[in-house]
Amino acid sequence: MMSAMTLIALILTGGQSARMGRDKALIDWGGRSAIERVAALGRAAGADTVLSVGRDYGFGFVSDPRPEAGPVGGLLGGLAEARRRGAARALILAVDAPTLRADDLAPLLAAPAPGATFEGLPVPMVLSVDAAPSDAADGWPLRRFVERAGLAVLPTSLGALMRLRGANTPQEMADLLAATDTA
Numbered sequence: 344m345m346s347a348m349t350l351i352a353l354i355l356t357g358g359q360s361a362r363m364g365r366d367k368a369l370i371d372w373g374g375r376s377a378i379e380r381v382a383a384l385g386r387a388a389g390a391d392t393v394l395s396v397g398r399d400y401g402f403g404f405v406s407d408p409r410p411e412a413g414p415v416g417g418l419l420g421g422l423a424e425a426r427r428r429g430a431a432r433a434l435i436l437a438v439d440a441p442t443l444r445a446d447d448l449a450p451l452l453a454a455p456a457p458g459a460t461f462e463g464l465p466v467p468m469v470l471s472v473d474a475a476p477s478d479a480a481d482g483w484p485l486r487r488f489v490e491r492a493g494l495a496v497l498p499t500s501l502g503a504l505m506r507l508r509g510a511n512t513p514q515e516m517a518d519l520l521a522a523t524d525t526a
Contacts, residue, residue, distance in 0.1 A: 349389075349391060349430070349431055349432065350388070350389050350390045350391060350430065350431070350432050350433070350434060350452075351390055351391060351392045351393075351394065351425045351428060351430035351432075351433050351434070351472075352382070352384075352385025352386070352388065352390035352392070352393040352394070352433070352434045352435075352436060353394055353395075353396050353405070353418070353421035353422075353424075353425065353433050353434070353435050353436070354378065354381050354382065354385065354393065354394070354395045354396060354436045354437070354438050355396050355397065355414055355417050355418065355421075355435065355436070355437050355438065355466065356368050356378065356395045356396060356397040356398045356400070356404075356438045367438055367439045367510075367511075368395070368398065368400055368438045369400075370441075370516070372441045372442065372520070376400075377438050377439065377441040378395060378400045378438055380441035380442075381436050381437075381438055381440070381441050381443070382395075382402060384436065384441075384443055384444070384445060384448075385434060385436060387445040388434055388445050388448050388452060389452065390434055391430070392428065392430070394421065394424065395438070396417045396418070396420060396421040396424075397417050405417075405420050405421050405424040406420070407420055408420040408481075409481050412481035412482055413481055413482050413483070413484075414466070414485055415479060415480070415481060415482065415483040415484075415485060415487075415488050416481035416482070418435060418475075418485075418488065419475060419479060419481070421433065421435070422472050422475050425472045426472045426473070430472050431471065431472065432456075432458065432469060432470065432471055432472065433469070433470055433471075433472050434448070434451070434452070434467065434468075434469050435466055435467060435468045435469070435470070436466065436467050437466045437467065437509055439509040439510055439511055440466075440467070440506065440507060440508070440509030440510075441509070442505075442506045442509075442519055442523040443467070443506050443507065443509075444503075444506065447467075447503045447506055447507060448467060448469075450497050451467060451468065451469040451497070452469055454469060454495050454497065455495075456471045456474070457470055457471045457474035457492055457493050457494060458470030458471055458474055458492070458494045458495070459494050459495040459496070459497050460489050460494050460495075460496060460497070461496070461497055461498070461499040461507060462496050462497065462498055462499060463499075464499065464507050464508060465485035465486050465488070465489045466485060467507070468489065468494060470492060470494055474492045474493070474494070475488070475492060476488065476491035476492055478491075479491065479492075505518070505519060505522055505523070506519070506523060
């Protein structure tokens, strides 16, 4: 009998990166691409498996069931794959937050079921793979998903806020690089 996987990390990569002007997953952050950094973070946080949701970057991935339908569509597709693989919980990460550290995620990972996210920042989140609201739909705002899934909303420290927020524009990237150690 196959043992159940405890935690799977799902990296949301389905966006168009329009504000950044290039694929955010491939941007170099201190010698490694954003996708490499976020995948390593998922493993450091204890994920048995790390998958990108949206695009294939050379390791496991889940195609977005309805591309350009918003992050909830990708999230639902990723959770379906997590269930199929026997995961109990999912760590949802954004590819545009490559400076996150494992200690930033510790409060989410310690939260009881159904899971948690940070105040004002629906991603990252940790949730039970069966916590998705039964009526969740593509196009929903992530905040609605969080609320309807009953996730705890935790405060975040000012020190972690910029890392949690990530970078969607070249200016946000420059600010984040200047404020963090990406080594």
